[in-house]
Structures are given as C-alpha cells and as structure tokens.
Amino acid sequence: MVTDIKSGLRDCVQALEARAVMGMLPDRPRLLALGEPTHAEDTLLDVRNDLFRQLVEEGYRTIAIESDCMMGLVVDDYVTTGEGTLDDVMARGFSHPDIGLGASAANRELVRWMRAYNEGRPAGERLRFAGFDGPLEMAAAASPRGALTALHDYLSTHLGPDLLPRTEQKLDHLLGSDDRWTEPAAMFDPARSIGRSAEARELRLLVDDLSALLDSHTPRLIAETSRDGWDRARLYARTATGLLRYHFWMADTSPHRMTWLVSLRDRMMADNLLALAERGPAMVHAHNGHLQRNRSTMWMSGLPVEWWSAGALVSARLGKEYAFLATALGTLRHRGVDAPPPDTVEGLLYALPEQRLLLDAPRLATTLGAEPPAPRVSPYYGYASLDPAQLALSDGIVFIKDVPSMAR
Template identity: 70%
Template sequence: MTVGITEAVHVVDAVSVMGLLPGRPRLLALGEPTHGEETLLELRNDLFRQLVEQEGYRTIAIESDCVLGLIVDDHVTSGTGVLDEVMERGFSHEWGAFAGNRELVRWMRAYNADRPASERLRFAGFDGPLEITAAASPRQSLTALHAYLTARVDADLLPCAAETLDRLLGADDRWTNPAAMMDPSQSVGQTPDANHLRLLADDLVALLDEQTPRLIAASTPDEWDRARLYGRTATGLLRYHCWMADTSPGRMARLLGVRDSMMAANLLALAERGPTLVNAHNGHLQRDKSTMRMGGQPVQWWSAGALVSAHLGEGYAVLATALGTIPHQGVDVPASDTVEGLLYALPQQQCLVDSRRLTAALTDATPAPRVSPWYGYAPLDPAHLVNTDGVVFVKDARRS
C-alpha cells in the first residue's frame, strides 16, 4: 500500500501543483482542516509567493470579512495605513492576530512598493461580514452602495433618499444582537423595516445593473468592483438576517447556505479579475455537499467550493489539507487505517499527494474515517478524496 501511495507524492510547490491540473485555474483553493495553525499559514504564504513569481497569480483571498478586507487591499496596493492598524481593523474572526497573516500582508506591501498598478498584488476577504454568533448591520454596505449611485446617476432614478435608509436601519446593535442566533424572536430580520430594506436593496442593485455602461465609464475599475461588492453584501446580509428571524426547520440550513452563497459570489467576482489563490477551511472549499449535525439533527447545504465549481468547471481547483498531529491540541498520531495514518507513514514532513493516484492505491482497502479528539480539527473525509485535485499533507503542526 505504501509503495502505491509513494508514487502519488510530490513536493509542495507551484510546479507540482500545476502538474496535477489540466491548466491554470482561475481559482486555486487551498483548504485547511483547522484555523490558526502557523505551520499551515507559512505553507500557504510560500505557495502564494511561488504562484506569483512563476504562474502569474496576483490575488489572494482568505476566509475573512469581504468589506474589512478592503482596508488590507488599500494597504498592500498603495500603503494606506500602518501595518498594526491594518492587521487590527482589516480582518474578521481575529485572523489579524496570526503571525502568518501579518507576514503575508507585509510581504505583499513590499512586493508592490515599486511596481506599477497593473503588476501589483491584491488582497481580498471573501466571507460575508458574519461571525459565528452574529451578523453585521447592513448599514455600511447599503449606504456605500447608495452613495456610489447618488454620485453617478440621475436622482429621480434612486428608489429612496439616504435619510430613508438611515431611518429604516435604526441602531446597529439591533442587527448585531448575538441572542438572535439561538432565539429567532430576538432578530429584526423580518420586521417591516427589514422587509422594506430588502426591497430597497434589491432596487439599488437592479439600478446598478441597469446603469452598467454609464457607471463603468464614470468609475475607476476599483470603484466599480467595490460597488458590486457592496451590493452583494447588502442583499446577502439582509437575506441572512431574514433567516435568523425564521422559525422553520430549514432555518439553520438556510443560514449556512446563505453564508456560503455569499462566499461563492465573491469568489466568482474575483475570478473575473484573474488567477487567485483562495485559502479557507476545507469545508467551505470542497466540491461535495456539506453536512453537519446541529441539535441532534442533520443539516445539509452546498459549500462555496461546490457552487463555484459548478460555474467554473476546470477553472476551479481544490487542494484539501490534512494534518497528522497537533500535539498542543491533543491530536496525536492518526490510526494507521485512516488516510492521515497512511500518509503519516511517509517520510516527508510536508507533501502534495495526487488525489487520483491516491484513490487508485486505496481501491483494495477503504480507509476508516478519522475521529478527532479536538472539536477544532476536521479530519479528511475519505469519501471526498475523489472530488479533490490534490491533498496537501503536513505531518506535524508545531505550536506557534
């Protein structure tokens, strides 16, 4: 068995990655089975540098707030702000505290410093403004979209005045109440004001589409891209808040589905810009349907990767990452009959595995699913191997 697997093993570098694929994908997704491990962030950074220097990649997108990510993009492209403030304000989920993310931003800024705009690297968050227990107010994205349109189209085409949006939005803490995640009655997402805002947001996005020729002519490419981002985010947030207020059995599946749908829309927009490396949890990037149990009940939805893959075909490629041990989290050497256990027996500390060859080598013995003793680590699902383009395996994650 080990001999067959050995033939599927390569070093983790851009040349080997591209050798597994039929062509250069517009979106190359690098998943991770847990968040915050510096070993994985360093591997990602090294691969991104190689993709930039050897394959013409110019954008990296990570699982962070898409609107906050504009702060980071402004910094790496034009030097706006100081690094400490950018790391604090430009990331959600506390990702800015990780050394690997700080080094990524520092390197991108240094790379861009003496280059023309057409050659500069770009940064993007592609998650919605969502946290585990709450969602942001739609104020920022909705008012930014309204302001963009107000400056560029005839006033009588706008569906409302800015003051109307402000009145309907009310206090932001109404929207960000964390109690609403567990108690739908605490959500404002289906109030008359919220329903009115959803209609207005839809009209504003429709106006953005209707006026495309005029708006592109009156905007820089970045202004146009950001207006579209604000439109996607405003409508997505209002939809998410609506489902937070829902009491039907489908509530949680719809919340998870709306989030990944927002991610997918942002990724498809980035694909229009050019080749992009995407970094997020394996679960958001997989081609297979996502499943989990909540409150003892199974919940299913399509991940961002599955949605993007359906649109882009070979323009989307996904590398799942698997880990052997995370000693500081109590994740010890994997059992030998799991995929991780088979890969752990290899001598390499890090390697890239051809999923097709690995699947072929496993035909005589179906690997057992690994069970993690730590909730923060999601082992590789053996059934998902066939729908990945490769597996990045890291034998041991060291403590930061």
C-alpha cells in the same frame, strides 16, 4: 495489500511547490483553493504564504481568505496603495477574532510582503487582497448599514440623487440602530431578530432596486469611475443583499432555519469568489469544509445540517477553472491530536518520511482501491480529518506531518 498501497503512495507524492501543483492539474485554474482542516494554526498559514509567493511567479495576483469581505477592503487598500499603517490594517482589516486572524504573525507577514512586493509597481502588476466571507461571526451577523450606505453613496455621487428610489435620510430611518441587527441573542432566538420587520422587508426591496440601477448603468459607471470602483460597488450590493437575506432567515422559526443560514453564508462566499474569478487568477484559502466539492455536513443543536459549500457552488459554475487542494495533518499534539492510526489515510501518509507532501488526490483514491481505509476519528472537535470516500473529489492533498504549537 498493505505493501502494494505503500508502494503506490510513493507514485502519488510530489514536492509541495506551485510548479508541481500546476503540473498535476489538467488546466490552469482561475481559482486555486487551498483548504485547511482547522483554524488558528500559523503553520498552515505559513504553508499558504509560501505557496502564494510561488504562485505569484506563475501569474497569480490575488489572494482571498476566509475573512469579512468588507473589512478586506482595508487590507487591499494598504497593500495596493500603502494607505494606513500595518498595525492599523491588522486591527481593522480582519474578522473572526475568535480564531485570531488579525493577531496571526503569518497573516501579518503576508500583508507586509504583499505591500513590499507592490511598492513601485504599476497598478496592473500589483498583488490584491480580498476577504470572501460575509460580515458574519459565530455569535451575530453585521448590520447591512455599511454595505448599503456605501452602495447608495456610490450611485448618488455618480448618477445623481434623483434616480435613487430613497433618500439618504429615509435609508437611515429604515436601518435604525445597528444594535438591533447585531443582537447576539438572535442567533439562537428567532424572536430577537428584526430580519422580518417591515423596515427589513422594505430594505430588501430597496437593495434590489439599487442593484438593478448599478447594473443598468454599468457602461457609464465604469467609464466615470473605474472597473475597480464598479467592482467594489458590486461587492457592496452583494453584501447588502446577502446580509438582508441572512437576517430574514435568522427570524425564521421552521426546522430548516440553520440549513438556510449555513447555506446562505456559503452562497455569499461563492458569489464573492466568482466575482474575483472575473478579475483574474486567484489563490483562495479557507477551511476545507467551505472549499470542498461534496456536500458539507455538521451537527447543530443535536440535528444534522447539510448544505452545498462555496467550493461546490463555484466548481459547478467554473468547472476545470476551479481546483481544490485539501490539507490534512498528522499530529496537532497541543490540541490532543496524536499520531494517526496506521490504517487511516493520514496514518499511511504519516509513515512517509517527508514533513510536507503534495499528493494527486484522484490517483491516491485509485491506489487505495474500492474499499478505502476507515476515516480517522479526531479527539479535537476543531480538526476535521479526511473523508477517504471523498478523496477523488479533491484535485490534490497537502499533508503536513507535524504541526507544532505556536504562541500568539
């Protein structure tokens, strides 16, 4: 049986190239998602960069990563127009400093290459960059001020202030000090959140009115600004709405509080991805858990939390126009992850000679049979191993045999 599986594995293996990915999929996806099983490893980002460069030759023009959608606008402005400097963009254009997105050499190289590629090209041919995560960190959520005031300014400038339900001064009064919104203690103590204050409730109604105004005047706004300008205003509206929802549930005291919070984060991700899909083919990169089609699970405060990931939400809407490649690793020795046991999926793949592989996931699931191997148990909490029972829900598996330590 083991011999049959090893023989069948060879039939599933392809070179890790964009053309092989396209040939493996039944349709050209509008969103091609590449997951990673752990963060803060430039080797994985180098693989992402290589694949994106090849996908550009296949007509893809946008890359979206698991970073703050508002901060990502700084990067997009730089790669499309040259606004700012590379050092400044790396400092201000990436979130999640705990995993070093802005300090990553691979992220820096991606931004540099995209700017060089765009130099001298007409607007319609330029590459675009997007963050698709909400303005959320592990310890706090951002104030809605940035997104809400940007939306208010856009509508006031192009429609006139008389149509707006609140003045800029009233908006500033309702928002108050940003410190009230970003209070770190609120992540674990609902009583420290202002998400259910009278001001926060009024802001939720205000954002709803401003969003309705934005949608109602779509023809005029696109004609007077541009499709990109209107799209950016929609991003402001989505972000302000999502943040106010998130803060509302940070103030919740029920047992479902954390389920709401993780669900809302992925909902924000999904909404941003669906908006990007309207613009044209895009490559997406984030943790496997945010991009997979099956329900995501984790333990928080000793309790299980389950929710639908951004990938599951987007896949339900886009169908075959969404494709997901899950990445798995052989070793991550500097994190204590040594060679996988031979009776796991990763162990079977590790026995193959290639350093990097692409595998047809549904075909791999069929090869492994009705009783798949046992899941690999990772000694490092930051590495999520493959779930053998869910292989068929991925379109492909990217396997990287050994990930070396890379100094920041």
